[in-house]
Amino acid sequence: xxxxxxxxxxxxxxxxxxxxxxxxxxxxxxxxxxxxxxxxxxxxxxxxxxxxxxxxxxxxxxxxxxxxxxxxxxxxxxxxxxxxxxxxxxxxx
Amino acid sequence: xxxxxxxxxxxxxxxxxxxxxxxxxxxxxxxxxxxxxxxxxxxxxxxxxxxxxxxxxxxxxxxxxxxxxxxxxxxxxxxxxxxxxxxxxxxxxxxxxxxxxxxxxxxxxxxxxxxxxxxxxxxxxxxxxxxxxxxxxxxxxxxxxxxxxxxxxxxxxxxxxxxxxxxxxxxxxxxxxxxxxxxxxxxxxxxxxxxxxxxxxxxxxxxxxxxxxxxxxxxxxxxxxxxxxxxxxxxxxxxxxxxxxxxxxxxxxxxxxxxxxxxxxxxxxxxxxxxxxxxxxxxxxxxxxxxxxxxxxxxxxxxxxxxxxxxxxxxxxxxxxxxxxxxxxxxxxxxxxxxxxxxxxxxxxxxxxxxxxxxxxxxxxxxxxxxxxxxxxxxxxxxxxxxxxxxxxxxxxxxxxxxxxxxxxxxxxxxx
Numbered sequence: 001x002x003x004x005x006x007x008x009x010x011x012x013x014x015x016x017x018x019x020x021x022x023x024x025x026x027x028x029x030x031x032x033x034x035x036x037x038x039x040x041x042x043x044x045x046x047x048x049x050x051x052x053x054x055x056x057x058x059x060x061x062x063x064x065x066x067x068x069x070x071x072x073x074x075x076x077x078x079x080x081x082x083x084x085x086x087x088x089x090x091x092x093x
Numbered sequence: 094x095x096x097x098x099x100x101x102x103x104x105x106x107x108x109x110x111x112x113x114x115x116x117x118x119x120x121x122x123x124x125x126x127x128x129x130x131x132x133x134x135x136x137x138x139x140x141x142x143x144x145x146x147x148x149x150x151x152x153x154x155x156x157x158x159x160x161x162x163x164x165x166x167x168x169x170x171x172x173x174x175x176x177x178x179x180x181x182x183x184x185x186x187x188x189x190x191x192x193x194x195x196x197x198x199x200x201x202x203x204x205x206x207x208x209x210x211x212x213x214x215x216x217x218x219x220x221x222x223x224x225x226x227x228x229x230x231x232x233x234x235x236x237x238x239x240x241x242x243x244x245x246x247x248x249x250x251x252x253x254x255x256x257x258x259x260x261x262x263x264x265x266x267x268x269x270x271x272x273x274x275x276x277x278x279x280x281x282x283x284x285x286x287x288x289x290x291x292x293x294x295x296x297x298x299x300x301x302x303x304x305x306x307x308x309x310x311x312x313x314x315x316x317x318x319x320x321x322x323x324x325x326x327x328x329x330x331x332x333x334x335x336x337x338x339x340x341x342x343x344x345x346x347x348x349x350x351x352x353x354x355x356x357x358x359x360x361x362x363x364x365x366x367x368x369x370x371x372x373x374x375x376x377x378x379x380x381x382x383x384x385x386x387x388x389x390x391x392x393x394x395x396x397x398x399x400x401x402x403x404x405x406x407x408x409x410x411x412x413x414x415x416x417x418x419x420x421x422x423x424x425x426x427x428x429x430x431x432x433x434x435x436x437x438x439x440x441x442x443x444x445x446x447x448x449x450x451x452x453x454x455x456x457x458x459x460x461x462x463x464x465x466x467x468x469x470x471x472x473x474x475x476x477x478x479x480x481x482x483x484x485x486x487x488x489x490x491x492x493x494x495x496x497x498x499x500x501x502x503x504x505x506x507x508x509x
Contacts (some may be wrong), residue, residue, distance in 0.1 A: 030166025055230040062227075 017064070017090065018083050024059045025079065028052050038080030050074075066090055100390035106276040107345050107509070108353040110190025110338030111448050112182040116153035116331050117435055119185075124445070125452050128431045129481055131463040136314035136329050136436055139293060147295040148302045151314040153331035153436030154293060171231045172244065173213040175332075178441075179204065179241035179289035180248070182334040187249065190338035192283060193348055201253030201281045202242045203272040204336075205264030205288035207440040207495065209257075210236030212294045245285055253281045259440075261495030262402070263361075264288050265335065266443030266503055270359030272339050282341045287444035289334035298330055304369060306406055318437075319464040320403035320430035321410050321476045328404040331436030335445035346509065354451045354507040357488060358389025364498025370408050371494055375416025378500050382420035382490060385502035389488065393421045396504070397487025398459045398477075400450040402494045403430020404437055409494065414470035417492075427482050428474045433463030443493035447503050454489040455507030458482070 015023075022033040029036075029046050042048040050070060057068040066089050076082035099105050113119060116135040117127035127135065135153045142150040160169055160177045163184050169177065192200075214236045221228040234240060239257040246255045254275060258267045265288020272286035292298075301307045308327040310317035318329040345352055362381045366372040386393055401413055417425045431449055438445055453460055458481045465478040488506040495501075 028167075028170065030168070030170055051230050051234070058227075058230055 017087055020063050021060065021079065021083050021086060024063065025056055028055045028059070036079055038078065038083070040079045041077070042079065060086065064090055103277045104279060105342040105355060105357075106273050106339050107342045107355045108337050108448070108451065109340045109345050109350045110186040110188070110192070111353065112185025112187075112189060112336045113334065113445060113448070114155050114158050114178045114182050115333040115335070115435060115438065115441075115445060116155055119158055121448060121452065124435070125449055128434050128449055128460045129458070131434055131461045133315035133434070133463055134318040134329055134436060135434060136317055138314065142293075142295055142298065145295045147298055149298045149307045149309060149330070150311050151317065151329070152293045152298070153329055155333050171235060172240065173210060173235050175206065175209060175212075175289055175291040176235075176241040176244060178291055178332065178334040179336065180244055182287065182289070182336040183245045183285055186285060186287070186336040186338050190340070190350065192338065195282055197250050197252040199253060199282040200249070200251040201272070201275060201284045202245045202251055202255045203258065203268045203275065203284050203286040204242040204256075205258045205260070205266070205268035205440045205443065206238055206241070206290055207259060207261045207264045208290045208292040208297065209238035209259070209440070210240060212292045212297055215294055215296050241289060251285070260499035260501065261497055262404070262437065262439055263443060263493035263495035263499040263501040264440040265445070266447065266491065266493035266501035267361055267499070269337060269339065269356060269444055269447055270361060270501060270503055273356045273359050276339060276341050282344055284339045285336060286339050287334065287336035288440040288442070290438060290440035291332035292439065293330055293332055301330065308405065316464050318405050318433045320401070320405045320433050320462050321414070321468050321470050322405070322465045323467040323469045325405040325407065325410065327406050328432065329436040331438045333438045333441045333445065335438075335441055335448055337444060337448060352509045354455060354505055356447070356503060357506045358385040358387070358391065358504030359502070360384030360388055361501040363500065366498050369496045371412035372498070373412050373415070375412045375419055377498070378413065378416035378492070378494060379419035381500040381502045382416065382492065385490065385504045389504040389506070391488060391504065394424065395488060396426050396490050397454055397484045398426050398489050399428045400446050400489060400491040401428050401430045402492045403432055403462070405432060410470060413492065413494065414473045418473035425474050427459045427477050427484060429459050429477045430462050431460060433465065443491070443501065446493070447491050447505055450489040450491045451505040451507055454487065454505065457484055457486050459484055
């Protein structure tokens with residue numbers, strides 16, 4: 001339990017960005033990726049708090065190699081929206 | 094036994110629930126059975142300590158305790174082992190008490206931890222020292238000493254005082270005593286109270302070994318914890334949690350709760366002498382024992398047995414024997430220590446021992462000290478060895494003494 005933030009699949013190779021996002025969110029919320037769909041609203045559906053959002057952001061930063069602020073994630077209405085925002089961000093690299 | 098009314102007319106408090114995670118079992122019955130059998134220390138080599146060639150390579154670990162059955166994966170992700178042990182024990186204790194819905198502001202949480210989240214911060218430093226901003230977001234809430242107490246309050250929505258008492262090895266005893274005072278004072282109707290710690294790491298054990306507090310019996314862990322024995326060479330590190338539901342007696346009686354017994358007396362004071370060693374004359378420790386007995390409205394002769402702190406360090410056991418002898422003016426009842434079996438749960442020890450002592454007193458049986466062959470303190474106290482000793486149904490005194498000269502004593506009375 002020394003580094004619970006290490007993504008379960010640290011190497012993003014072969015996984016779509018949407019898969020990585022869903023897996024990361026599921027890991028932080030202690031659920032399974034199939035519970036996280038595009039229409040999932042993390043706050044309304046899972047009561048996510050700001051620390052958990054930051055944990056999601058930190059894991060995604062590492063997995064995707066882009067800078068992500070908690071505000072980026074808070075701006076998203078749902079997981080699909082977050083994936084779209086992150087897709088834009090990674091395209092800018 | 095039906096205890097006499099409180100001499101000062103104070104509100105009284107009884108134990109209605111107990112939950113444990115210990116090296117000798119995850120139910121109180123298992124713990125009491127192991128303690129009565131006194132077959133040896135529940136210690137074994139620890140892989141990581143062996144691999145790292147630590148000076149002390151064994152400890153009393155809590156066996157698999159299946160936190161997933163009690164705690165959500167989401168919660169587990171945010172907490173460390175000490176807090177997981179405490180939370181699991183708390184859930185068992187609350188379930189055991191079958192607490193009815195109470196006004197949430199009348200229920201509190203009072204825990205004791207001697208080491209708390211330090212081992213987790215140690216791991217964070219080792220894992221992320223080169224890149225501190227890469228540490229997990231939850232590192233601070235995971236490692237802070239009050240993490241377990243806060244999690245218990247959050248889980249149940251208890252709005253009353255939520256405190257974590259830290260007095261080294263006396264922490265659990267102080268927590269139960271302070272919980273008693275909150276109930277007596279009329280502030281709370283029920284308290285989830287007790288203690289916990291889990292610090293079996295190379296750094297933590299080396300810290301204690303460096304000051305020669307730990308047994309070095311790496312080749313014979315089962316005989317390593319030897320309270321009051323001539324061949325003792327230090328305590329054996331344990332881990333675990335013991336949580337009690339302490340409830341206003343009138344309320345517990347009114348709802349027909351199963352009552353383990355009463356927390357009847359409490360005292361705490363300080364040696365003000367040395368940061369680690371006990372005062373060899375045990376004057377403050379003796380005063381603490383006498384204070385707890387008086388607080389219960391009893392006289393020393395009313396106590397049926399003493400659950401000693403009995404760590405198996407040279408200094409503790411010698412000073413404690415002198416202090417017990419002093420407190421009872423040469424007439425001490427039989428003395429035992431369960432640490433020969435359980436090892437030393439640090440913050441968890443006092444609460445676990447209070448629970449075990451209460452049950453043993455109710456069974457009129459004093460458990461023998463494991464690994465006690467030749468008692469060096471027999472001139473001052475009668476330490477039970479070999480087989481359990483039958484005693485009259487009577488209250489029990491339970492002692493805890495922490496580094497820093499922290500003394501805490503409880504008197505527990507079996508029955509309603």
